[in-house]
Amino acid sequence: MGDVAMVVPVLRELLINNKNYKVSFLTNFQFFPFFRTFNEIDLIPFDKKKQHKGVFGMFRLYKEIKKLDLDYVVDLHSVLRTNFLRAFIKVPFYQIDKGRDEKENLVSGKIFTQLKSTHQRYRDVFKKIGISIDPSIKNQIDRLDISDLKPIPKNNKLLIGVAPFAAHKGKEYPILQMEEVIKEINKNFNVILFGGGNKEELILDQIAGKYTNVINIANKFSLNQEMDVISNLKLMLSMDSANGHIAALMGIKVLTIWGVTHPYAGFCPYGQQDQNNILANREQFPKIPTSIYGDKFPNGYEKAISSISPKEIILKIKTMV
Known part of the structure; x- marks a missing residue:
């Protein structure tokens, strides 16, 4: 995807x-x-x-x-x-x-x-x-109407998307640490949770149930409807995964959290600045990137992404919105 x-x-x-x-x-x-x-x-x-x-x-x-x-x-x-x-x-x-x-x-x-x-x-x-392409020419993507999509909140708070899952564990920020991030940004923003799969949906439902401004839309909407929601985000917080790329194609800022993979491989979301990446500590985990897709890593490197603190993510979000 x-x-x-x-x-x-x-x-x-x-x-x-x-x-x-x-x-x-x-x-x-x-x-x-x-x-x-x-x-x-x-x-x-x-x-x-x-x-x-x-x-x-x-x-x-x-x-x-x-x-x-x-x-x-x-x-x-x-x-x-x-x-x-x-x-x-x-x-x-x-x-x-x-x-x-x-x-x-x-x-x-x-x-x-x-x-x-x-x-x-x-x-x-x-x-x-022989086809020339000028990447500096951008096509603005309009915000799409989501007024009839429930349960998207109708208040004036900005929307921040959070997509906490990835195809491989080496690319996935621990959910307890991610909940610390969600708990903090929920105070000032509406937080929309994205994900797929029944297990992920249950986890996100549990998190959303704890906080006033957190909504889980995993498995609730079609891809078309999810894209409508994404077009209204101020920011998407994503792993090195498809949700970041979907947000980027909609013209949305993406903050990417990297574990055992690395931006140097060339898979950053479209149009994003280098400072829109938060990387695992390579001094502690010097073999990063261990693979291109995150499916292979040495024993213990599944914890590499945990070297990123929730505080670091929260501060970065506040500077980007």
Whole structure:
């Protein structure tokens, strides 16, 4: 989900700079809401569980793509499935350079320097075709009406989103420490909790039940409705996870908490300043980043993100809103 959300603002840049292009975009149907503001994009649903499952499914997908009469194919994913398609598609096919060797050097400790951002890697693929993209040209995202969405509060307090979960524990701030943050910012702001999964929903319900200005919307709204809510946030507090990227594509400030992963790998949310990141203590945990996606880390490094104090997060929030 996060990778798809990261593509959206780059496509927006592309279409602002190049109004004569029409784009057909292949992605999972559940991610279609990310593209709801685009009239210039035809969305093609990819169904890996049924319609496009296995080798025969990929042949079916190839035939669907062939009918589109495309001038170019741009592969922003570079995985086994897209490599399969590349072998059959006859139009010019351009593929992202993910910088796998550089990233391997980063997590192995051979280098510790900022790598090219994923957004720039997307731009570079279009550059191969001769399409120029000026990232300085932004498209303002309007706040969307959420007046009829319950239980979003209707008072005059600013909304702050908190997305405390991540796909891997090494990227997830301990919930008891996060509750300290929520308890404090709840005094002056409306706090909207985001998450997915039944277990996460129960945890967030328990937290929301303790505080006057905290609302849990995990599993309460559709993705479209969640994006409507996000468009009204003053700030999103997120882990290195999809919610930060969704907020960024909506033009919202994102404060990202980093554990065993690191901004140097190039996965910061779109358009965010360096100071919008809070990092685990690398003096205590010198092997950070231990992996690109946070799924691998040495014993004990699951506690790295705990080296960030709730007070540090609270102070940063107050400076950003």
